[in-house]
Amino acid sequence: MKSLANYQEAFLAYLNQQDYTLEPNGLYAPIDYILKLGGKRLRPILVLLAVESFGAKKEKALPASLAVEIFHNFSLVHDDIMDEAPLRRGKPTVHKKWDTNTGILSGDAMLIMAYQQLHDYPSSQAKQLHQLFSKTAIQICEGQQYDVEFETRNLVSETEYLQMIEYKTAVLVACALQMGAIIAEAAEESQHKIYEFGKLLGIAFQLQDDFLDAFGNPATFGKQIGGDILENKKTFLYIKAKELGNEKQKDELNRFFSVETHKNEDKIQQVKDVFEATGAKKSIQKAIEAYTHQAIKVLNSIEMEEQAKNHLLEFSDWLMTRKV
Structure with a gap:
């Protein structure tokens, strides 16, 4: 992991070179905090x-990398x-440490700041x-809306x-990779392939996040374990449990x-028990592995230096085996 x-x-x-100690403090302090x-x-x-x-210096991509990180945190x-x-x-979320209005307004400012980079x-x-x-941003909003709607639907x-x-x-993982390829002036085919690699890897990452939300270690996960269950989210675990379970389950x-x-x-523990008993837990672990392997297959088809490819493979391997 040294290279990463x-x-x-x-x-x-x-x-850390960025200065967010600006006025009004009530707008910028939450941005600096998150x-x-x-x-x-x-x-x-x-x-x-x-x-x-793709053969360019990483310094050229630092503003774009900050854009992606600011947007993600927004x-x-x-x-x-x-x-x-x-x-x-x-740690306390921004709206808990300050208030909801502050979270909304500081988040809006972060979206603008991301584009400024x-x-x-x-x-x-x-x-x-x-x-x-922009394409990525609107897709993320669409994805969030689907997520909200799924909470109140009986069947997903x-x-x-x-x-x-x-x-x-x-798509944000894919966007990050393609932005690097654009800045390096990579061939158009390589840009599309690195995007596809990132998209598949991002799906694996989110499935892993779903898994950790239910079965992760609270000390290392950083979020409330069982949060998706409490919010009645129809995650992959839920969907597979409904598919594989018997009538009682x-x-x-x-x-x-x-x-x-x-x-x-x-509720958290009993739902987790159902996820295990139905085989949903094993199903999501297999899906994480499958999407990661698909991503690696795409990566192997991209023309780039072997050492660079190994660094991306190293990242993929870390993503697939990160601690629970």
Whole structure:
């Protein structure tokens, strides 16, 4: 993981150079708080990794990497408000530390700031970056809306769910990689392939996140375990449990997911028991592996230096085996 740590260090050094001690403090302090709250910085790392994979210097991609990270954190601030989440990376969410109005307004400012990072690229690159970024942004909003609608629907198909996580999560991973390829002036075919690699990897990442939400370690996950269950989210685990379960297990899930509660540890454990008994837990683990392998197949078809490909493979392997 040393190579990935180097990209992370380069990004964090650049992030720490940014000055968010601006006025009004009530707008900018929450932005500084969420951006410096931690996290693995996966998406900005991918921008830097991609640009060097196609033969350019990572320094050229630092503003774009910051754009991706600011946008990602903007979406988290607003998602946390919508989900009424108390914790983010083990710390109070912005709307809990301040208030909901602050979370909305500071999040709006972050969206604008993300686009500002792309202004200084050469005009032809800036146009491509803005078009890709805008397409990604609207897809993320579409994915979030699907996610909200699924909470109140009795039936969500596996296909619908996979499309939702593709839009809500995977397209930003794909965008990060293609932005690096654009900045490096990679061939158009390579840009499309690195995007596809990122999309498949992003789906695997979100499925892994769903798995960790139910079965992760609270000390390392950084969010409330069982949050999706309490919010009645129709995740891959839920969908597979409904598909694979017997009538009694399906009835149990219907009962659990018809109850609106935010403080019921018994519900979390009992639903997790159903996920295990039906084989849904094993199904999601197989799906994570399958999407990761599809991503690697696409990666292997891209023309790039073997060392660069190995760094991307290293990232894929880490994503697939990160601690629970």
